[in-house]
Amino acid sequence: MKIAFYGSSLLSAYWNGAATYYRGLLRALAEKGHDITFYEPDVYDRQKNRDIDPPDWCRVVVYEGTIEALKAVCRKAADADIVVKASGVGFEDDLLLEQLLGNARPRALKIFWDVDAPATLAELRDNPDHPLRRALPRIGLVLTYGGGDPVVSAYRSFGAADCVPVYNALDPQTHHPVPLDSRFSADLAFLGNRLPDREARVEHFFLEPASHLPDRTFLLGGSGWQDKLISPNIRYIGHVPTRDHNAFNVTPMAVLNISRASMAENGFSPATRVFEAAGAGACLITDHWEGIEHFLAPGKEVLVARDGQDVADLIADLSRHSAREIGERARQRVLTEHTYTNRAEAVDRLFRARLGAQMEAAE
Known part of the structure; x- marks a missing residue:
């Protein structure tokens, strides 16, 4: 047709x-x-x-x-x-x-x-x-x-x-595990453009936890954040082209998904980044939204945070080893059910x- x-x-x-x-x-x-x-x-x-x-x-x-x-x-x-x-x-x-x-x-x-x-x-x-x-x-x-x-x-x-x-x-041809890239080294990374429907949630789920964990490193990617006030342990790198998304996802200990407010309120709206990260074998932390269990198992294949304090606690308790295990389970799930x-x-x-x-x- x-x-x-x-x-x-x-x-x-x-x-x-x-x-x-x-x-x-x-x-x-x-x-x-x-x-x-x-x-x-x-x-x-x-x-x-x-x-x-x-x-x-x-x-x-x-x-x-x-x-x-x-x-x-x-x-x-x-x-x-x-x-x-x-x-x-x-x-x-x-x-x-x-x-x-x-x-x-x-x-x-x-x-x-x-x-x-x-x-x-x-x-x-x-x-x-x-x-x-x-x-x-x-x-x-x-x-x-x-x-x-x-x-x-x-x-x-x-x-x-x-x-x-x-x-x-997930498109396994474009999003998959790759070698680590030092450009994206961090304990937690977030990639997303600055949008009115997302900015307050980025402050709550990413910027505030970073300010409370000065001994941890954070990475911020996406367009529009250059004039945003951020703590010294956050490194801003601007727009990240799609060819670098796999390395961005797999290199940090964990990556963060923050839904826009309207998507989170509605539920059942997994962003493309959820599957991109899982396909690369990344350990994903996501803000809570209704229906996530239909795509990934909370606590086993994805970590779920209801507020910024949850994000800080998850990062404080997470190890590289446990993060890799979560990421691999997520990758196997999306390869089986969500391509x-x-x-x-x-x-x-x-x-x-x-x-x-x-x-x-x-x-």
Whole structure:
């Protein structure tokens, strides 16, 4: 089947947390025989900060950030069996959705793929006349990269025909154990961009524990933290390209996952970093969120902290040996149950069933 996928970026992870998700899932779908074209706008300097070359498993079309270019690539949707509009594309999202629905063939499966459901649903609640809310009856399926039953119920209440979570996962070809790298040496490391929905939680779960453990070393990676007041035992290294993520995850004694506030409140929303870290064999400490036990076993495959004091206590008690054991158990779990191949098998079945049903209904 031909899939036309309109998203933020496949080629660049720069200010684009969905890149790993797109790459892992679309590569796995391509391996199942799908013919995929990914359309991404040239915005936010992403093309200047590419971290992969165009892959051989997916055609990538980069279009200028103009209305004319957007309309031109939307016309290509008429060639596809499945048309996907992702959330957060970053350039004229509402117009993009309108154009895709207008250009897609009547029998094509039209999908809205939400990579930030809590934020999107908040917009829909606040604005009854939101373009997406008006368009939901014309969309055959909503997919989300997390959220569980609360997100499914919310989307259905807004008029979606159906909503199915497709969770983040591991791509073993890109995230795996590597040799330690002294650039990333630390007792605890955190990697994440500075965002309003995350900053207070980073202060609570990372900066405060660091200030209480002056004899321990901490590593902070990600964009936007350069003017943040941090304690002397925290080393800030800025943006970390995806090619260095494995070394960043495996070198420190432990790495920290801090969910954005909306994701933590909603639950059932494991970040890509959870699976990236586990795939590298890292010992992961995560803030608590509902549903984590469905992905990793707390205390055995992941360490869970409900506040900054928990983080400090875990680091104080953790040894390199016990950290390695936790990381290896996590790696085995995700390799067995949480790869993008696992996810793609379910998505492939879903696509074929829904597209078949639509074609039967049209006859």
